[in-house]
């Protein structure tokens with residue numbers, strides 16, 4: 001296994017987005033991410049599917065293994081040392097997550113992922129607080145995780161579900177958003193911070209300000225934004241924010257629901273039996289406190305410890321630098337892909353998006369395109385990306401998607417373009 005190498009820190013990071021220069025040293029990052037040392041035809045894997053899940057640095061894998069090797073136990077206070085250490089690791093991860101977001105510890109609930117977190121809000125908060133006829137406002141760019149729970153809750157509770165339309169180039173129609181707020185006074189506004197298909201970034205602080213002023217509780221799906229942009233809950237202005245550790249260098253099976261204190265106090269747990277940690281404290285009046293009361297069952301302690309390592313890693317790189325690095329790669333990819341005959345790029349130009357590009361190649365099914373690229377050692381995604389309303393809006397059945405993260409560089413983009421050219425020659429008959 002590779003030795004872990006510290007990511008470049010502080011002024012060792014070259015200026016992000018400087019012409020021709022990647023913000024991070026790809027050689028260092030490749031050494032840090034063991035899986036990227038896999039080779040296909042003698043060349044390292046080009047992993048362009050981080051919007052689905054990110055690769056893990058050795059520091060995260062080591063933290064996961066170290067917990068099981070050295071301090072495995074279930075959480076509990078005041079009984080034995082290992083349990084005390086496990087509790088400290090788990091609660092330490094909560095504190096680390098809170099600091100990462102500018103939140104307080106008691107506003108952080110650990111979940112299995114974004115999907116579970118959003119279900120928790122839909123069933124645990126909205127279902128109990130909305131009245132029949134109340135409106136829930138979503139958008140046409142939502143991932144199924146932020147759509148299906150609202151559809152289900154609306155059907156069960158007799159609530160109205162409405163969706164904010166998109167502009168022709170796939171951005172949120174903010175004027176329609178304002179009109180819908182005024183016309184329907186929704187009780188809940190649930191929206192993605194960044195689209196998982198187009199990478200478009202919604203102006204959440206302004207939208208949340210309007211929505212809250214109109215009396216709505218604002219639920220933000222941050223699965224694609226929190227791993228890639230600096231997100232501070234104070235400036236975001238949402239009531240709830242959900243995201244997944246596995247998309248931000250952390251382990252699978254751990255997610256986060258940030259909730260304002262007063263909102264969490266109003267929320268019902270989805271699962272009974274929570275409050276595991278507090279239950280054993282001397283002052284029993286505290287054992288029903290958020291957030292532990294939402295975390296029924298033995299918690300994912302090793303994953304939480306590994307997530308702490310992921311957050312440390314990302315914070316050392318700096319989220320501003322991460323965002324700038326991806327913007328630069330998307331700009332370069334956009335330029336190069338525009339030159340490929342028959343290739344259609346969806347959504348607005350690179351200045352309006354994060355590190356995600358969706359496209360189709362005339363005469364080639366996205367799935368076949370992905371398979372040709374796979375043979376070239378380039379991993380991309382093809383399909384609906386769980387966002388059917390958006391695909392309907394774009395007028396396509398499916399698209400191919402390339403998504404970038406810290407360990408990608410211009411060479412990965414060049415290989416993507418070469419692979420697409422190859423698919424065109426092989427499959428599109430040109």
Ligand SMILES: Cc1ncc(COP(=O)(O)O)c(C=O)c1O
Nearest residue numbers: 113114115143145196223224244
């Ligand atoms: C925007 C968005 N929301 C929610 C999810 C669901 O995340 P998870 O599968 O980790 O629950 C995803 C996953 O791709 C996503 O991209």
